[in-house]
Amino acid sequence: MRKTVSLFAMLTALLVLLAACGGNQTGGSAGSSGAAGGGEKKTIKFGATAGPYSDMVTKAIKPLLEKKGYKVELVEFNDYVQPNKALANGSIDANLFQHILYLKQFATDNKLDIQEVISVPTAPMGLYSNKFKTLDSIENGSLLTIANDPSNLARSLLMLQSMGLITVKKDVNAATLSEKDIVDNPKSLQFKPVEAASLPRTLDSTALAVVPGNFALAAGMDLTKALKLEEMAENYRNVIAIKTADKDSQFAKDLKEAVQSDEFEKTIDEQFKGFSKPQWMTGK
Incomplete structure (x- = not known):
């Protein structure tokens, strides 16, 4: 009887030890759901x-x-x-x-x-030029390249309007805004829509380009060298x-x-x- 009790006590102690070891193996794995511990992501x-x-x-x-x-x-x-x-x-x-x-x-x-x-x-969108140093020095009839995708095109035109270079129709849907919605163009700028990623390269052959910030940086351009950067909406x-x-x-x-x-x-x-x-x- 004494041996039976002793064996039972040993088995109970072993089970407690195994349970304690298992209890320490929580969290810590990649992809587990924040900071170190508590079942959060590590x-x-x-x-x-x-x-x-x-x-x-x-x-x-x-x-x-x-x-x-x-x-x-x-x-x-x-x-x-x-x-x-x-x-x-x-x-x-x-x-x-x-x-x-x-x-x-x-x-x-x-x-x-x-x-x-x-x-x-x-990285903000910006107006860049290898020919002009200021907005006031932009010549009438200058060719300007601009993104041809709807999102960047609308954003570019609104930026140019904020700079006083053009005016677009009031209450126009920003999602469909295009150069056709320009109602005032005092410098008679010529617009040439192209793929956004190619805009930096157009500066070698055109007077001006409106370049989204990510494409400007990818091309090694210095954001601080833009004629003017957009006043970015939140x-x-x-x-x-x-x-x-x-x-x-x-x-x-x-x-x-x-x-x-x-x-x-x-x-x-x-x-x-x-x-x-x-x-x-x-x-x-």
């Missing part, structure tokens, strides 16, 4: 388009998240479709490449449950997006806190010159 797969925004992830965001105990993996994309689909299906945890208007429209059109976390400093600033299901997660809170930090803004000031800061940053 690894964040961050999608971004190749260029300035993948640089922003690696230089300005990743180091701050690593200080919080995360491992950050960058996944680069070369189009504007796959980053949102990868986010929705869980292949990545966050992305950075698009403004809020595009995000909302894409999510609606494709029935994706994704949303923004916070806006970030964004809804054109790029945002970090996540799955809606993760909106209250610890990693989403830590991500937002990292972007709102003084260290993040310091990196932007030092390495992303010419980027337009969102109102939450300029007003703090």
